[in-house]
Amino acid sequence: xxxxxxxxxxxxYANGPRHIGHVSGFGVPSDIFSRYQRMAGNKVLMVSGTDxxxxxxxxxxxxxxxxxxxxxxxxxxxxAEDLQALGLSYDLFTRxxxxxxxxxxxxxxxxxxxxGYVFPKTTMGAISPSTGRTLPDRxxxxxxxxxxxxxxxxxxxxxxxxxxxxIQLINPVSRINGETPVFVETEHFMLDLPAFAEVLGGxxxxxxxDWRPNVLKFALNLLGDxxxxxxxxxxxxxxPIPLDGWRDQPNKRLYVWFDAVIxxxxxxxxxxxxxGDPDAWRQWWQNPDARGYYFxxxxxxxxxxxxxxxxxxxYNGQGARDGRPGAxxxxxxxxEVVSSEFLTMEGRKFSSSRQVVIxxxxxxxxxxxxxxxxxxxxxxxxxxDTDFTWSEFLNRNNGELVAAWGNLVNRSxxxxxxxxxxxxxxxxxxxxxxxxxxxxxxxxxxxGAELERSRFKNATNEAFDVIREANKYxxxxxxxxxxxxxxxxxSILHVALQVVDDAKTLLTPILPSSSNKIHAMLGGTxxxxxMPEIKEVDEESGRQYPIITGSYEDGARWEHTPLRVGAPLAxxxxxxxxxxxxxxxxxxxxxxx
Numbered sequence: 001x002x003x004x005x006x007x008x009x010x011x012x013y014a015n016g017p018r019h020i021g022h023v024s025g026f027g028v029p030s031d032i033f034s035r036y037q038r039m040a041g042n043k044v045l046m047v048s049g050t051d052x053x054x055x056x057x058x059x060x061x062x063x064x065x066x067x068x069x070x071x072x073x074x075x076x077x078x079x080a081e082d083l084q085a086l087g088l089s090y091d092l093f094t095r096x097x098x099x100x101x102x103x104x105x106x107x108x109x110x111x112x113x114x115x116g117y118v119f120p121k122t123t124m125g126a127i128s129p130s131t132g133r134t135l136p137d138r139x140x141x142x143x144x145x146x147x148x149x150x151x152x153x154x155x156x157x158x159x160x161x162x163x164x165x166x167i168q169l170i171n172p173v174s175r176i177n178g179e180t181p182v183f184v185e186t187e188h189f190m191l192d193l194p195a196f197a198e199v200l201g202g203x204x205x206x207x208x209x210d211w212r213p214n215v216l217k218f219a220l221n222l223l224g225d226x227x228x229x230x231x232x233x234x235x236x237x238x239x240p241i242p243l244d245g246w247r248d249q250p251n252k253r254l255y256v257w258f259d260a261v262i263x264x265x266x267x268x269x270x271x272x273x274x275x276g277d278p279d280a281w282r283q284w285w286q287n288p289d290a291r292g293y294y295f296x297x298x299x300x301x302x303x304x305x306x307x308x309x310x311x312x313x314x315y316n317g318q319g320a321r322d323g324r325p326g327a328x329x330x331x332x333x334x335x336e337v338v339s340s341e342f343l344t345m346e347g348r349k350f351s352s353s354r355q356v357v358i359x360x361x362x363x364x365x366x367x368x369x370x371x372x373x374x375x376x377x378x379x380x381x382x383x384x385d386t387d388f389t390w391s392e393f394l395n396r397n398n399g400e401l402v403a404a405w406g407n408l409v410n411r412s413x414x415x416x417x418x419x420x421x422x423x424x425x426x427x428x429x430x431x432x433x434x435x436x437x438x439x440x441x442x443x444x445x446x447x448g449a450e451l452e453r454s455r456f457k458n459a460t461n462e463a464f465d466v467i468r469e470a471n472k473y474x475x476x477x478x479x480x481x482x483x484x485x486x487x488x489x490x491s492i493l494h495v496a497l498q499v500v501d502d503a504k505t506l507l508t509p510i511l512p513s514s515s516n517k518i519h520a521m522l523g524g525t526x527x528x529x530x531m532p533e534i535k536e537v538d539e540e541s542g543r544q545y546p547i548i549t550g551s552y553e554d555g556a557r558w559e560h561t562p563l564r565v566g567a568p569l570a571x572x573x574x575x576x577x578x579x580x581x582x583x584x585x586x587x588x589x590x591x592x593x
Contacts (some may be wrong), residue, residue, distance in 0.1 A: 002041050003291060006284040007034045008264040008334075009048035010296035010304075011096070012083075014075040015060040017359045020372065020388065021350040023086060025297030025340040028376040029456060031088045033293065033338070035509035035529065036451040038089075039558040045284045047267035049094035050076040053238040054256030055136045059176055068237045072097055073545070080546050082360040084532045086369050087512050092271040093532075093548035096263050099540045100273070104266035104328075105259040106242035108315055109231070111326025112191070113243070117314035118231065121190045125234055126154070126166045126181035128174060134234040135166070135174055135181050136256070142169030156302060161218060163227050163302075189241070190228040191258075195320040196310040197226050203309065203333065212383065212454075214298065215339045219305035229307070231258040261308040264294075265331065274537070274549075282329070291335040293454075298339045305337045338454045341381040345388045346591060356591060366583075368576060370511040371397050377510045378460045390587040397579050405467050405503070406575040408474070412496040413521055415479060417569035423497055423523065424490035425565045433495045436473045440466055440502040441560045447506050448558055456510070463506040470499040497522065498563050508556050514575050515556075523567025529556045 010026035012018050018027075026048075034046045052072035061071040076095050083093065095101070112118045126135040137154035144152035145168050149159035154166030166172055167183050174181055201223050207216055231254060232241055238253030246252055265285065272280040284290050294304045310319070316330045317323030325331075342349075348356045363372060375393055378400075380386060416424060426433075443466045450459035479492040501522055508515040512529040519528035530552035537547050 002043055003289060004283045004287055005034075005037045005042045005044045006264075006268070006290065006292035006332075007037075007044060007046040008292060008294045009046065009088075009090070010294075010300055011048055011051035011260050011263050012079050013056065014050040014052045014072045014079060014095070015056050016075060016352065017078050017361060018082060019350055019352070019357045019359050020363055020376075021343040021345065021357075022297075023083070023088075023360055023372075024343045024376045024380045024388075026295050027083060027086060027088050028373050028380070029338065029340060029382070029454065030293075030295035031086075032373075032377060032456050032509045033295070033451065033454055034089055035512060035552075035556075036448065036558065038552055039505075039508065039556045040448065040452075041557070043283070044091070044552075045268060045271065045281075046089060046091050047093070047264060047271060048090060049092075049096060049263055049267055050079055051256065051260045051263070052076065052095055052097045053253070053259060055134060055139065055233075055235055055237075058133070058235070058237055059139075069097070077546055078361070080534055080548055082364070084534050084548050085364050086360060087373065087531055088548070089512075089530065089532050089550055089552050090548040091550070091552075092267050092274070094263075094267050094270055095545060096259060096266075098266075098270065098545075100270045101259070101263060101266040102239050104269055105239045105254060105262045107326060107328060108262050108265070108311060109189075109254060109258075110242055111315040111328075112311065113189075114326070115314055115317050115319070115323025116321040117192050117195055117319055117323070118189050119192060119228075120187055121228070122185055122187050123165075123190075123230065124167045124183040125186040125188070126172070127184055128176070129179060129182050130177065135176070136233070137164075137166050139175045140166040140169065140172050140181060141175055142166075142172035145170055158299070161221055161302075162225055163222070163229065186234055188230045188232045188234075191231045191307075191310065191314075192228050192319075192321075193226040193307070193310055194228065196313055197223055198320065199313055199318060200226075200306065200309060204305070207336070211336055212339060214341070214383065215301055215305060215337050218298075218301050219337075222302060222306055226306075231255050257303060257307070258311075261303055261311065264308075265328075285331050286329055287332075290332060292332055294334050294337045296337075296339055298341055301337065301339050304334065304339075309333050336454075341383065341385045343381045343386055343388055346390070346588070346593065347387055358587075358590075367397075367579075368513075370514045371401060371576065373510055374401055374460070377456045378464075380456070382455070382457050390584045394579050394581060394584055397576065400464065401576045402574075402578045404464065404471060405507075408467055408471050408496070408503075409500055409518055409521070409575050410572055411474065412493065412500050413569055413572045416493045416497060417571050419486075419489060419493070420569075422569055423563050423565050423567045424494050426491045426494035427487045429491060429495070432473065432477065433491060436470065436495055437498060439469055440499045443502070443506055444558065444560060451509060460507075460510055463503060463510075466499065466506065467503050470496060470503070473499075494563065494565075501563055502560055505556065505558070505561070517575060521569070521572050523564060523569065527551075527555045530554070
C-alpha cells in the first residue's frame with residue numbers, strides 16, 4: 001500500500017558555496033532514498049532550502065561588502081544551481097527568509113510559549129569587544145570544562161557530546177578574530193529541554209533496531225544532561241520574536257538553529273500552497289501512517305534527534321507540562337534520523353580557508369554528476385568517516401562505471417544494433433540464459449530492501465554484482481564468435497539487453513542521468529526518471545527568488561519490465577567518460593600537494 005514519505009534534508013548554510021563533503025552527508029543520500037521510494041510507488045515530499053539567518057551570515061557579508069540579505073540572495077542561488085546540477089530531486093528547495101517561513105517559525109514559538117515550554121531568563125551573552133555584536137555559541141571555542149577537550153564549541157563539545165554555554169568554556173576565544181569575548185547580561189527566551197527528557201527517552205528507546213546505531217547511541221547519551229537552551233539572540237538579522245514587547249525590538253531575534261529546523265515544516269507548507277492545495281502538507285505531517293526521514297551529517301544529530309523532536313512534542317502539548325496542539329494541529333515526529341559520518345579529503349578535514357576543498361560547482365565543471373553520486377553511494381561516509389582521494393575516484397570511475405557498467409551497456413546495444421537494428425526476440429533459452437535472467441530479477445527485492453534502510457553501499461554493490469555477472473555471461477557465451485546460428489545470437493543478446501534494462505532500473509536512484517540515457521538507447525520514450533529544475537517564483541511580498549522543484553512521479557517503477565521486442569536500436573554513445581590518470585596529479589596540485 002502506498003505511503004506518504006517525508007524526506008527532510010538538512011538545510012545548507014548560505015554563507016558560501018557547498019563542497020562535496022556537504023553533499024555526501026545531506027544531498028546525495030537523501031536523493032537516492034527519495035528516488036527509490038517514488039519508484040516503489042510511495043508519495044514522497046522532499047523538502048529543504050538554504051539556512052540564511054544568524055551572525056555567520058553577517059560576518060561573511062561584512063567580508064564581501066554586502067548586506068546580510070544580499071549575501072543570502074547570492075549564495076541561495078549558487079547553492080540551488082549546484083544541487084539542481086547534481087540531480088537532487090527536491091519537490092521544493094526554498095529558503096528561510098520567506099514570509100511563509102517567518103509565519104510558521106513564529107507559530108511554533110507561540111505554541112511552545114502557550115504550553116509553558118518557553119520561558120524568559122536573564123543570561124550572560126558573549127559580545128565581540130571590537131564590533132559590539134553578539135557572538136553565536138558556535139563561533140566561540142575553548143577548553144571543555146567536563147572532559148578537557150581543547151576545541152569545544154560554545155554550544156556543545158564534540159568530544160564528549162555534552163551541551164555547553166559559552167561562559168562555561170575555559171579560555172574562550174572568538175573563531176572570527178581570536179579575541180576574548182566579553183560576557184554581558186541579556187534577557188532571552190529558553191526552551192525547557194529537561195521537560196522533555198522522559199518522553200524523549202521513551203521515544204528514542206522505541207527506535208532500537210530501526211535507527212543507525214551511531215545516531216541512537218549518541219542521542220540516548222545526551223538525555224541525562226539536558227539543559228534549558230536559548231532560542232533567541234541579540235542580533236538584527238533573523239525572525240522577529242512574536243510577542244508584545246519583543247517583536248518591535250530591533251536587536252532581538254529567534255536563534256538561527258531554532259528557526260532552521262522549523263524549515264522542514266514551513267517548506268512543506270509553502271510547497272502545498274504552490275501546488276494549489278494549501279492543506280496538502282498535512283498528509284505528510286499529520287497522517288499517522290506517514291513516515292518522516294531526516295538526512296544530515298553527524299554534527300547535526302543533536303538538533304534532529306533531540307531538539308527538533310522536543311519542539312514538536314512541546315507544540316503538540318506532549319511534554320512534562322502537557323498542553324494542547326497549536327493552530328497547525330498535532331505534528332508527526334521523525335520516523336528516522338539518517339545521519340552520515342564525515343568525509344575528509346586526501347587525509348585532511350575539508351577547509352575552505354586552507355583550500356582543502358572542492359566545491360560542487362567546480363567538481364561538476366570537470367566531471368560527470370553521476371560519477372560523484374556513484375562515489376558517494378559506494379564509498380561515502382555512510383556509517384564511518386571516509387577519506388575521498390582522487391586516485392580512488394579515478395579507479396572507481398574507470399574500473400567500475402566505464403569498464404564494468406558502461407562496457408556492458410555499450411557492447412550489448414552495439415552488437416544488437418549492428419546485427420539486428422532492434423531488440424531481438426529470444427528463442428530457446430539455455431540454463432545459462434535462464435540463470436542470468438533469474439539473477440537479474442531476484443536483485444530487485446534485495447537492492448530495494450537495502451535502499452529502504454538507507455544502506456546505499458550494500459544496494460550499489462548488489463546491483464554491480466549483477467552487472468559483473470552479466471559481463472561474465474557475455475564473455476562465456478561469446479556471441480561475436482557465432483557465425484552460423486543467428487537465433488542463438490538473438491537469444492544471447494536479448495538476455496544481455498534485458499539485464500541492461502533491469503540494471504538500469506536498479507541503478508536509477510543512484511545514477512538517474514545515465515539511466516535516462518539507457519532508457520532512450522533501448523528505444524524508450526517519454527521521461528524515465530524526472531530531473532529537477534530551477535524556477536523563479538514570487539514571494540508574497542513581491543520579492544523573487546529561485547526554487548528547485550520538478551515532476552518525478554511518472555516513469556520509473558521499481559520492477560522488472562520485459563523488453564519491447566522490435567524497439568529500434570542505434571549504435572550507442574559512451575555512457576561515461578574514461579578519465580586520464582593525470583587528473584590525480586592535477587587535482588592534488590590544486591590542493592597544493
